[in-house]
Amino acid sequence: MTRSYGAVRAADGLDLTIAAARDTDSGPCRPRWAERKADEGPGKYAFLPWLLMGMGAFSNVVEGKTGNPWLAGLGLLAFNSVYITVVWTSFNPRLRHSRRPLYALGVLTAITFAIALGFGGDWFLFFPLLSLASGTVRALRGKKLAAWLIALSGAAGYLTGWDNGGPGAFGVGYGTFLSGTVTATVLSLFDTIQELNTTRQELARSAVEKERLRFSRDLHDLLGHTLSVVVVKAEAVRRLAPRNLDGALAQAADIEAVGRQALTEIREAVTGYREGSLSTELDRARSVLEAAGIEPLVRQAGPPLPPQAGALLGWVVREGVTNTVRHSGATHCEISVHADEERVRLAITDDGRGPGGSGAGGTGLKGLTERLAAAGGTLHSGPDGRRGFRVTAELPVGTGDVAVGTGDVAGAEEAR
Template identity: 85%
Template sequence: MQHTKRQNADPPEKDGTAEKDGTDSAPCRPGPAERKTDGPGKYAFLPWLLMGLGAFSNVIQGRTAHPWLAGLGLLAFNSVYITVVWTSFNPRLRDSRRPLYALAVLTAITFAIALGFGGDWFLFFPLLSLASGTVRTLRGKKLAGWLIALSGTAGYLTGWHDDGPGAFGVGYGTFLSGMVTSTVLSLFDTIQELNTTRQELARSAVEKERLRFSRDLHDLLGHTLSVVVVKAEAVRRLAPRDLDAALGQVADIEAVGRQALTEIREAVTGYREGSLATELDRARSVLEAAGIDPVVRQAGPPLPPQAGALLGWVVREGVTNTVRHSGATHCEISVHADEDRVRLTITDDGRGPAVAGAGAAAAPGRLHDGAGGSGTGGRPGPVGGTGLKGLTERLAAAGGTLRSGPDGRRGFRVTAELPVGTGDMADAREAGG
């Protein structure tokens, strides 16, 4: 059991297959590299305000008419610009209309100071475009239309003023500033979404692997311990009168234990695949040791390995439940296959689900809730116990079905049907864990 403990403690590092399939739990917690993909922050857009140094210099040197009014306009532009950027990067406000309202105010201020003072003040149009690119609710076609209109207007107004810095430069710079900003921020947003999706996929893969592992351990340990108990009871009965037969049962217990260790190691590595023929042989031996008369019938062509593996799990679980809970004296296992489907039926003549279910409360340590322990109250359909419920999910993933319920007035029946076509069974190995 040491292998099992190590696998539970640290499955990703010990299992190379899990790492390949993305089951490493490390990506579930974003590391330093992932946190760096958030993109440029709001402070990255503050240095661009230095483009207004020319206008600021004109105010300081008194080369602008109404310097006090120009200073107030410069202060208002910088303040609203920062407001637009801050609200656009605020997780609680960026998807609201507040950045748009602030951008509308910034647009009015930009047109006012550019038309009022001319010259270097037209360089505030690229800054207005830069702020527009940070507004997430304005991306896509809306932003493209806005930038085209803004850059065209900025170029026209700059050319209309003889002292402008260049109509083409202002118009082109206005369009390019907003478009590049929006593209870069959209790219980083997409990277962040991909990282989040990758983490969710990693979590899902880890949960799926844990489910497979717990399901395999349930089936393996439940069956193995049931066999050991039955064999031990047989030893106790045979030892006083037939020592050789008792020693044979002890040898079987040793063989079952060794086989269980091998199967647990295979389950840990995820490569275990059962065999229907092997499980039928084991079922016959276990039933005979429990004093139950076994009848095994097979008809039809050989089954694909995937279908045989899934049905092997059904045989293992059904026979274990019959031995432990039914009190039956006769158990029949029938396998009928054709070119399209295979049908497996396990029928016993035990007490049935109602009686066994009544005694379930007296066996709190049970590993299986099989025949009669499902709490179904004698109703047909999938049993609610852990073992057959897990098998129902496995067969459903492979396109099959599993039904269980009382067999007439007495006994219990488990019926599994599975497609055996090549295409239908393509995912059966994965479904079976």
């Protein structure tokens, strides 16, 4: 009954973790169209109403106040068409970073100067529209845009004053500079907001993926080791039952204890607080090796280790002993820990048959190598020079800022 309750609690924790990951991945529940609209800011259609600034020139054409109404109408049509082209290409995701909007802006500039100088009066109001279109072009940003707007506003003010004898020159020049500056500032702000939102979403996806990887590795490490211990002790029960019932019952009790401990570790893995312990793993290693018929020899010398360093080395002990029991066929295994004020050295040596055909580095040892390297340590594995296999780990005693949860250690399915 206790086991079933623990399994249910672990499953409940898993459900909560997956639900939290989904919430983090999907973000707040709101309509997608609202999220896109908030991210993108003003669109290309927001700049079309500004063409109404040319109504004064249009009325001049309709009322025949221009010298050549047909030419003026053609100029007005050309300006509106190229203005729309500049704005729409600037908002086109495939064209906004190309030079096409810049080329269109050059054509619009030529048209603006031509119609302003050709017809004068209200036609100088097209300079602020030209500046507005300039603010939408992504190729004009920063110093380039500032220099362009200063030159354009100066030219607009000078030409207006030259045509009208002074009145309205400041207003046209100031309006030209202000319209382009405000447009570029607003669009740059929304571009920054969109980049920040994209980065936030990427970070959220990365965090979810990291948590999924942590959880899968935790279960892999925990269950791989625990099942190996259960198998070894179950074999011991089978061997001892016919001739030593008390010994078989003791091994069966160990299996029950291992199962209960596994449930606790799985719950800790679900919540992300699973940490190993060197002393605990050394005791487990001695028990597992004895149950597997392998003579253990554990030696430990030196001052006590910081919890983080001890926990990380505890995972090295777990991995090395699991490999010795599962793969080596050894009869003797020696575990030695030597620490001083600066570094600690852990060595696991067995007299088994050594690495198989796949080499000396499996997924578990590779993950531990990366983890120790991140903590400033090293891990080497391979034949010990005579017969068997050796795993050697060295770590600075001052390792204190490294998270040692199982999620940062690769799974222990294979080590050789």
